Amino acid sequence: MFAKGQTVIQYMEQLAPKHVAMPDDRIGLQLGTLQKEIKTVLVALDVNEEVVEEAIELGADLIIAHHAIIYRPLKQLQTDTPMGKVYEKLIKHDIAVYISHTNLDVTEGGMNDWMAEALGMENTLPIHDVHTEQLSKLVVFVPKSHHQEVLDAVLNAGAGWIGNYSHCSFNIEGFGTFIPREGTDPFIGKQGQMERVNEVRLETIVPLNIRNKVVQAMLKAHPYEEVAYDLYPMDLKGRSFGLGRVGKLSQPVTLAAMVDIVKEKLDVPHVRVVGDLNRIIKKAAVIGGSGGSFMNSVLFKGAEVLITGDVDYHTAQDALAAGLAIIDPGHNAEKIMKLKVTEWMESKLQENRYDTRVVASSINTEPFRFI
Incomplete structure (x- = not known):
């Protein structure tokens, strides 16, 4: 089974999240579509005509590159110019191009x-700091019987990091009360009757960029029809990402x-x-x-x-x-990313049992010659 384009890029953005890029950086999908199966990914530093020819020979459906192929707005697309020829070949052979630039530079492990x-x-x-995570505090009330399940869900979704400490949370037991009204389907209790339930107040830290992911994981693991939870903005700053x-x-x-x-x-x-x-x-x-x-x-x-x-x-x-x-x-020393991104992507695809192949470009895109 081959991975869809969106799946491949989802893995890439786990390595280099788009939100940590410098403002106005030209990143993301620059040409083509991700709405297709990806049999082969080519990882390159630059995308020039030689790299595109390599992609065609390999049968690549997607190029993941570090340097943008469209940096300034295009006023026209002429196929008799050097870059116009590159765009034409990419389009004719249905090869998408995705750029990961300063987000790959600043990310941890990038x-x-x-x-x-x-x-x-x-x-x-x-x-030089580029991006600092904004944090929220998640507070949710969980029946004691499902406390560990909900705790695992939110922490596995990425909540609970304070500095280099992971899985940070605070948990205190108490009791909650509620009356299920007409039209409800309560997990505990009966309609019209006051219920008193042993619950745990669970608190943890959530970075803004994964807040929705954590909340969805919490709601999926929580047994209640209506979940009581709060998200509080915090002055405390999270991790800093920098150049x-x-x-x-x-x-x-x-x-x-x-x-x-x-x-x-x-x-x-x-x-x-x-x-x-x-x-x-x-x-x-x-x-x-x-x-x-x-x-x-x-x-x-x-x-x-x-x-x-x-x-x-x-x-x-x-x-x-x-x-x-x-x-x-020289700038071309960044070619270290070709093998590193290839190794990362291969491990993610194999872990999820995809047959998509990942190849590091063999083309030397250094424009200078030393004599």
Whole structure:
């Protein structure tokens, strides 16, 4: 059995939720339809003509990419332009294109965590916060006989996280009263008679983005015809999601040794370097893509080297003056996402017994050549 397009994207958005993306980022379905079976998914960093030809050869129904193919509004669609040819081939071969960009960058276990882990960084934190979860408190009254069932349902739906602690809840026993009126079908009691029931007041924390999911799970597990529950907005903020990662290295190395690590782990043949190659590096920062604009935040967080792409001349001069080393592996170092997303998607599809195939693109979309 093959997964539907919406199912595949549902798994992708478990990894990289759309709501954590930076404002106005071009993410989501950009071309085609998800209302079809997906036999093959191609995971790519960029979508150019070579990648589309690869997708056609593989028989791919969907491309999941990191970089948008439609970034600025289209005024016309001419098929005799370079990108027009790409759009034409995608449409003719019914290949949908879905983009996961800054949401994949900032999410926990996404792009910047993959890069940081590859480089030996530990106990990492975001460099620049992009999104902070809004929290609600869910309070529901449950008959004691069904308390554990309802508790499991809401916690398994994602409620109950406080920092790195999961399954957090508060439960206190009491009794509830009610009179089932005409037209009701009570789980406990009889119409017209006052009922007094041993109940548990269950309280837990619910992030705003999964509130509906948690409430639906609670209602499904709850035995009552009419469920008594409340949702309270909270001033307490939830988890923060941000660009980049900063953290200590597993062991101090020279800048020269760090260069070798970057080249090996991010699979890049050459890098640009700012700083003394003999300098000892204990704390590093990494930002996938173009992260030079976050130099001051990196300095404030105490990193000695910033690893990011597309660093311009003046940013390099400012970093040198401020004592911050830079290793620039180029924007294409983000290709680490191809295998990582493929592994994630394969595991989710296999877990749910789908036959949909996932393939990491073999096309090198690096536009620069080093000679």
